Amino acid sequence: MEFMIYRGAPYKYDWVIDLVEDVGGFIISKSMQTTEVVIIFAVPKEDVQKVEEMSGRIFGDLKSALLAGTEIIMVSPSYSRHHAPMPHCGIIQNFRENGAKVDSLAMARGVGLEICRMSAMERALIEEHDLAVFMFGSFEHCIKEYKLKMIEDLDMPIVVMAYPPMEVEKSNITYVDGLTRILMSFRKGDEQERLNKVTQAVLETVKKIKEELKDDPLVVPPIYLKQEIEEQVPAIETCLSPAPVTLKLDSLRIKLPYDTYADDIKNLHILNNRTLTDAAEVSQSYTGQILVKIQRESTAGSFFGE
Numbered sequence: 001m002e003f004m005i006y007r008g009a010p011y012k013y014d015w016v017i018d019l020v021e022d023v024g025g026f027i028i029s030k031s032m033q034t035t036e037v038v039i040i041f042a043v044p045k046e047d048v049q050k051v052e053e054m055s056g057r058i059f060g061d062l063k064s065a066l067l068a069g070t071e072i073i074m075v076s077p078s079y080s081r082h083h084a085p086m087p088h089c090g091i092i093q094n095f096r097e098n099g100a101k102v103d104s105l106a107m108a109r110g111v112g113l114e115i116c117r118m119s120a121m122e123r124a125l126i127e128e129h130d131l132a133v134f135m136f137g138s139f140e141h142c143i144k145e146y147k148l149k150m151i152e153d154l155d156m157p158i159v160v161m162a163y164p165p166m167e168v169e170k171s172n173i174t175y176v177d178g179l180t181r182i183l184m185s186f187r188k189g190d191e192q193e194r195l196n197k198v199t200q201a202v203l204e205t206v207k208k209i210k211e212e213l214k215d216d217p218l219v220v221p222p223i224y225l226k227q228e229i230e231e232q233v234p235a236i237e238t239c240l241s242p243a244p245v246t247l248k249l250d251s252l253r254i255k256l257p258y259d260t261y262a263d264d265i266k267n268l269h270i271l272n273n274r275t276l277t278d279a280a281e282v283s284q285s286y287t288g289q290i291l292v293k294i295q296r297e298s299t300a301g302s303f304f305g306e
Contacts, residue, residue, distance in 0.1 A: 001025070001042040001223070003068035004051065005099055008060025013037040019054050023047040026223045028068060028099075029243055040068050040099050042223055065099030069222065069247045070206055073103045073129040076181070077136075087179065088135060090186045091161075094199055095133075101246050103129065118150050124286040130249045131157050131205060133198070138163040138180050148173070157205045161198055174201045209249055218294045219279045220270065222247055225292065228270050229254065235261060251280075254290040265290055 006016050010032065016039060017027060025043035043051055055062040072095055076088045088104070095102045107122060118126075126132050132154065136147045143162050148170075151158060158173045163180040179194045186195045226245050229252070230236050236244050239255055246253040254265060262284070268276040276282065281293045 002045045002048050003028075003040070003042050003065040003099060004048070004062060005065045005068070005097075006037075006039040006041070006051075006055060006060055006062050008037060008055070008058060009035065010037050012058045013039065013060070015058060016051065016054055016060065017041075019051060023050060026227055028223070028226075028247055040065055042068070066203055067095060067206060068099030069249060070099075070131065071101045071103070071129045071246055071248045071253065072131045072133060072202070073105055073126055075105045075107065075126065075132060075134045077107055087181065087186075091133070091135075091195065091198060094186070094195055095202065098199065098203075101243055121286065123154065127154060127156055128253075128285055128291065129156070130209065131159065131202065133159045133202065134161065135179075135181060136160060136162040138182075140164040140166055157209060159198070159201050159205060174205055176201045206249070213250060216296045216298045218250055219297055220294060222250065222252055222294060225252055225270065225276070225280070225294065228268060228276075229265065232268055233261070233264055235264075250294055252292040252294075253285065254292065256290055258284040258288055258290050262290060265292065 006013070008016075017030070020027060020041045020043055023043055025041055025047070028040040028042065029038075030040075031038040052062055074088060074092050074095075092102045092104060105122065105125060107118065132151075134147075134151060136143050143164070144166070147162075148160070148168065151160075151173075152170060154172075156172065158170075159176060160168065160173055161176045161179045163178065163182075165177040166175065168175040176198050179198060186192055226247055229245050233254075233256075235256055236254075241255040244255045246255070254261070256265075262282060266275065266277045266282050270276055270279065276292070280295060283291045283293065285291050
């Protein structure tokens with residue numbers, strides 16, 4: 001499947017949706033505003049040209065969504081003035097323009113050094129995501145002795161941004177220098193290059209995760225489960241949260257109360273008269289939502305049978 005983003009006027013945007021569904025593709029999300037519609041979708045690679053031709057006919061813009069199906073959390077010490085929220089928000093917007101679902105977390109204790117810490121609640125929230133991006137400061141001693149030690153026990157891929165050039169030995173941490181809590185709009189050439197460095201680091205990290213999934217595939221694709229949930233759980237239509245069923249690399253986040261809807265999700269019928277619990281583990285997120293972790297073929301065997 002090829003993930004793509006369509007942007008265009010509301011004029012005949014439903015032609016794109018109809019074509020995607022006709023060729024066996026999936027609609028991931030649709031955001032409709034007064035003058036613009038943004039659709040993130042996946043189509044078979046052999047049908048990309050058909051979508052490009054349709055987009056041109058209705059004067060829309062089409063590009064690859066390199067981070068679609070990825071849930072990222074962006075973490076900064078705080079949003080206070082001396083921590084410059086401008087680069088934080090600019091980086092998030094860049095990830096979203098590449099198709100990612102991005103959450104933002106400010107630990108609100110950006111005073112550094114000995115009292116730098118991460119609470120159990122923050123750790124739980126961060127580890128629910130596919131990838132964490134941290135923005136640290138300008139002092140190498142502070143980063144090495146305190147900030148990196150704060151995140152070294154996180155069991156997930158991490159991208160760290162800070163100003164000084166330095167080496168980080170942890171295998172799950174990718175370090176990007178030259179970008180920190182300095183006020184910048186990412187419009188000038190040098191600033192744009194720094195933003196591209198971070199984006200490239202995230203893209204490479206996501207690529208590694210996808211390669212691992214190829215070696216030991218999921219029993220069913222997350223995008224297929226997303227469609228089944230949306231079709232079989234009526235409450236999804238009345239959910240006011242953006243992206244009520246959020247696509248992740250190896251799982252899904254369903255933004256419904258766990259206590260109310262967990263049994264409905266567990267008993268969901270999917271392929272070969274099996275229920276969702278045959279293919280995934282359903283658990284409660286820290287915020288009371290539903291997490292669906294899809295099993296690997298090495299654990300669950302072939303889901304489709306002989």
